Amino acid sequence: xxxxxxxxxxxxxxxxxxxxxxxxxxxxxxxxxxxxxxxxxxxxxxxxxxxxxxxxxxxxxxxxxxxxxxxxxxxxxxxxxxxxxxxxxxxxxxxxxxxxxxxxxxxxxxxxxxx
Amino acid sequence: xxxxxxxxxxxxxxxxxxxxxxxxxxxxxxxxxxxxxxxxxxxxxxxxxxxxxxxxxxxxxxxxxxxxxxxxxxxxxxxxxxxxxxxxxxxxxxxxxxxxxxxxxxxxxxxxxxxxxxxxxxxxxxxxxxxxxxxxxxxxxxxxxxxxxxxxxxxxxxxxxxxxxxxxxxxxxxxxxxxxxxxxxxxxxxxxxxxxxxxxxxxxxxxxxxxxxxxxxxxxxxxxxxxxxxxxxxxxxxxxxxxxxxxxxxxxxxxxxxxxxxxxxxxxxxxxxx
Numbered sequence: 001x002x003x004x005x006x007x008x009x010x011x012x013x014x015x016x017x018x019x020x021x022x023x024x025x026x027x028x029x030x031x032x033x034x035x036x037x038x039x040x041x042x043x044x045x046x047x048x049x050x051x052x053x054x055x056x057x058x059x060x061x062x063x064x065x066x067x068x069x070x071x072x073x074x075x076x077x078x079x080x081x082x083x084x085x086x087x088x089x090x091x092x093x094x095x096x097x098x099x100x101x102x103x104x105x106x107x108x109x110x111x112x113x114x115x
Numbered sequence: 116x117x118x119x120x121x122x123x124x125x126x127x128x129x130x131x132x133x134x135x136x137x138x139x140x141x142x143x144x145x146x147x148x149x150x151x152x153x154x155x156x157x158x159x160x161x162x163x164x165x166x167x168x169x170x171x172x173x174x175x176x177x178x179x180x181x182x183x184x185x186x187x188x189x190x191x192x193x194x195x196x197x198x199x200x201x202x203x204x205x206x207x208x209x210x211x212x213x214x215x216x217x218x219x220x221x222x223x224x225x226x227x228x229x230x231x232x233x234x235x236x237x238x239x240x241x242x243x244x245x246x247x248x249x250x251x252x253x254x255x256x257x258x259x260x261x262x263x264x265x266x267x268x269x270x271x272x273x274x275x276x277x278x279x280x281x282x283x284x285x286x287x288x289x290x291x292x293x294x295x296x297x298x299x300x301x302x303x304x305x306x307x308x309x310x311x312x313x314x315x316x317x318x319x320x321x322x323x324x325x326x327x328x329x330x331x332x333x334x335x336x337x338x339x340x341x342x343x344x345x346x347x348x349x350x351x352x353x354x355x356x357x358x359x360x361x362x363x364x365x366x367x368x369x370x371x372x373x374x375x376x377x378x379x380x381x382x383x384x385x386x387x388x389x
Contacts, residue, residue, distance in 0.1 A: 008304050008305050008307060008321050009310065009314075009317060009321070011304075012317060012320050012321060012324070014314070014317050030312075030313035030314075031310055031313055031314050031317060032164075032309070032310070033265070033305040033306075033307050033308075033309050033310050033321070034164075034194070034197075034265065034266055034305075034309045035265035035266070035269065035304075035305030036265065036266070036269035036270045037265075037269065037280065037303075037305075039269065039270040039272070040269055040270065040271060040279045040280055041280070049164070049270070052164055053164055056164060056166065061166060062312060062313045064312040064313075065161065065166070065312045065313065068161055068312070069161060069162060069166060069167060072157050072159070072161065072162065072173070073167075076155075076156040076157050076173070077125055077155075077156075077157055078125040078126070078157055078161060079125055079129055081129070082129075084128065084129040087132065088128070088132060091132040091133070091135075091136050091385070092136065093132055093135060093136060093139075094151055096128055096151070096155050097153070097154055097155065098154070098155055098156070099154045099155060099156040099176075100154070103154065103156075103223055104156065106219065106222045106223055107156070107169075107172045107173065107176055107219055107220075107223070108169055108172060108173070110169075111167060111168050111169025111170075111172065
């Protein structure tokens with residue numbers, strides 16, 4: 001089996017990192033389900049992860065992913081809504097305190113650039 | 116009683132409370148005292164694939180917090196698990212990287228030496244499968260299709276698993292609960308959840324195909340053990356056309372399923388909320 005044959009995206013007729021590996025360069029760098037079956041079956045031990053990082057840098061970040069990343073840099077949390085503790089309490093779950101902007105900045109300041 | 120830190124991840128702690136409640140309840144039943152991560156921070160999984168440099172500072176922070184209290188981490192999501200394991204591997208291999216990360220962590224009064232073990236809840240549950248089997252009071256009488264958490268299985272270079280293409284931990288546990296595990300064509304396919312942000316139509320198509328495959332095989336319920344699987348297959352299911360006579364395909368997390376078989380009240384397992 002080849003990487004394109006085990007990829008759920010290419011199986012659906014889509015363009016993915018697996019098809020990009022087969023020299024069909026286009027807009028598939030972000031269409032990866034992160035299931036990593038391709039890495040396991042590749043008989044040539046191609047650095048698929050490294051290739052994906054290179055193609056993603058070339059293609060740029062999709063808007064929805066950029067928004068989530070901005071949230072991580074601002075508050076260390078993926079989602080925009082952080083008012084979840086009331087619902088957690090209704091399930092009997094303990095409140096969660098987020099790290100907070102100042103401490104996230106200590107971790108991530110200056111890391112906003114590319115990979 | 117063993118003590119471990121529970122790291123639910125952004126997705127589970129804010130969206131999938133039933134999964135978290137059941138996980139805590141089952142871990143307690145297995146003799147594991149769960150403590151919470153103070154000052155929670157994203158694991159950095161979305162930054163890993165070449166998006167931003169410095170992604171490793173995020174998992175390193177949580178690993179360092181756990182190391183400071185001498186406890187290992189339990190995860191509920193495949194992405195978080197994969198990211199923590201990748202970070203641990205790199206920090207162990209590259210002393211200069213560890214030094215750079217520690218320069219950041221020291222500003223927060225933390226330091227990491229690489230001694231925090233991270234385990235996804237499925238690994239803990241499968242290690243306790245005999246204890247789970249002995250605790251079953253209501254053997255399950257319905258057919259269950261499994262959706263395996265890809266990112267705790269692969270890449271084997273990172274997660275170190277055997278059988279990366281055919282990981283059977285969920286099957287072993289669900290069988291121990293008395294349920295019939297249904298084989299279906301798309302069982303080993305990823306649910307497609309992580310494609311949601313780059314190509315939503317494609318993600319829905321991948322999820323639809325997986326659920327229809329389980330329906331065609333006669334499954335009454337799909338069992339998952341990852342927040343990402345829950346996100347696409349449960350929350351986005353309404354946007355898929357299923358071959359299920361207009362009915363929803365019920366999704367349930369593995370800890371909830373174990374709870375039902377072990378006689379925990381349905382409302383305590385969050386089943387009534389779904």
